[in-house]
Each structure stands twice: as structure tokens, then as C-alpha cells.
Amino acid sequence: MKEFFRKSGYKATPARIAVLDTFFKSARPLSAEIVYKDLVACKSVKKINEATVYRTLIILERLGVLRRVDLRKESVYFELVNNHHHHIVCTMCDQIEDFEDAGLETRIQTIVKKSSRFKQVTEHSMELFGLCNQCAHYAH
């Protein structure tokens, strides 16, 4: 991990390693605030500042390690780019379930081929929103 930062032209600082580590350990979409609180709670670094977390997230996104996910929350969430998948989000309790859509990439290519104004699409969002079984139960 240290090597990765260095080869990418960034210093391998404790803060950066701790932030990236948090994503590997949780394997969930995380916001800056969640990462920050986790680092403080787990004492992953002797000292950490929210601004540093924000700066690190931007770097990790630029490096292609993290991807922005829209979960319709107040803040921005990121997750690891590896093993591409999508989410079903409960709009009441914020529970998240992952799912994969094997044919999606192919269909996107078909869509892009039809477009006259776009030839390259590099990212996409595809999340489902609804009520989980529990919340659906209590909503009645």
C-alpha cells in the first residue's frame, strides 16, 4: 500500500494509509464523516483531521481506487472500485444490499453506440431505492 502511494506520486503518510485501510476493512460505501469517526474510534492514527480525510478521498478517487456512489444521503459516499456492483438502498433505515448486473456493461455500450453526441462513457450509476422488508412491514 505504501508503495502504491509512492508510485502514484503521493507520500505514504499514516493518515492516507489509515483512510484506505478503512475502506478495505469495511467493504461498504463510506462518507468522509464515517471514515473520520472510525479512525478516531479505532485509534487508527494518533491524530487525524476531517480536512485530511476529505483531501485523501479526493486523491483516492483521482487514483481510481475509490468511486463516488450516490445513495441519496446528505453527504457523498465512496467505495472501493474493485468488484463492481450496485446497491439497493432502504430509504427508511439506510440498509444497503449489493447486487450485480452482468449484462449492464454490454447494454451501456449499445446505448452509447446509438448516441450522436457521446462516444465514451467512463462511469455509470445504477442504484435501486425502496423499503426493506422490515421497514415495509412497519410502514403499514
Added chain:
Amino acid sequence: MKEFFRKSGYKATPARIAVLDTFFKSARPLSAEIVYKDLVACKSVKKINEATVYRTLIILERLGVLRRVDLRKESVYFELVNNHHHHIVCTMCDQIEDFEDAGLETRIQTIVKKSSRFKQVTEHSMELFGLCNQCAHYAH
């Protein structure tokens, strides 16, 4: 339109009518700020306040007239719920192209059937992000 507000339990005020009208006229995803500036520029109402626009957007979303769209901008965008479609967004110039995905609803149902924790999915996002032909050209 006035009737619609009244039947929904809201007063049909000039501000609300003007906001909704802006969406019908532009038929594009709009942010609160864009709506507000349009109302001021077009003198659609004698007096309007940004807070009122925000409040109206929330009501129209609740009434199922507007839907939230994630375009990865700084602010939240809304668009009319009618004629469901998705967007290809140029991340450089913010140009937007619409597209339809006829089979999507069916595939979503298939995905939900496989889920053990979710039975009902009421909304979904599906937007593509990339560079439009122009921007792709200048990016090199």
C-alpha cells in the same frame, strides 16, 4: 394546475404554479438555483424567494410530480416524473443527453426477486457519465 394543488391539499399560489411551470417549459433537470434565476429573469412572478423554491420542490417531489436526479453536480436536480428516461452526462461541459432503457423495469424486478431483504423497489437511478464528442476532442 391550480386544481391539482388544491386537490392535493396545498394552496395554489403564484409561486408554486410558476415553479412547476418552469419544469414543464424547460423539460430538463433543474436545480433550485436554476429555477429561481429563471423565475426572476422571466419575471414569472412579481416576487419570489429562494427558500420558497426549495420548499416548493420538496412538495412537488412528495406529490410525485418531480423526481430527484443525480447528475453529480454540487446541487440537487429535479425533473418531471412523466416520460421516464435516463441521462448521459458530460462531466466536462455538463451537457445532457436523454436515453431510454425499455427493459430496465423488467430487469429490476428480476433483481428484486433475488433479494432476500427487499421486496419493493420504488425508484432507481441510472445515469452514464463521460465526455461528449466535443470535450473528448479537446481533452487531447
Added chain:
DNA sequence: TTGAATGCAAATCGTTTGCATCTCA
């Protein structure tokens, strides 16, 4: 008339930034 809607300004909240200090390479 009257409860709901609006305008205004202040408050909030997530995020960014300037700058002095510190630290990795």
C-alpha cells in the same frame, strides 16, 4: 377570517481552503 404560504435573515451542515507547522523521502 384564518391557517397556510412567503420573505427575510440567521442558522446549519457538508465540504473546501489559506496558512503556519510538521513530516516523509
Added chain:
DNA sequence: TGAGATGCAAACGATTTGCATTCAA
């Protein structure tokens, strides 16, 4: 050692909210 990284606090921008005033029904 020195450029880059961090901490801190102030700045920012989008959105929300409290409250006095106005208005649709």
C-alpha cells in the same frame, strides 16, 4: 533539507428554519 502533507480555523455554498407578515380560500 525541502516539497508536500497536515491541523486548525475561517470561508463557502447549498439548503433549512424561525418568525413576522401576507394571502388564498
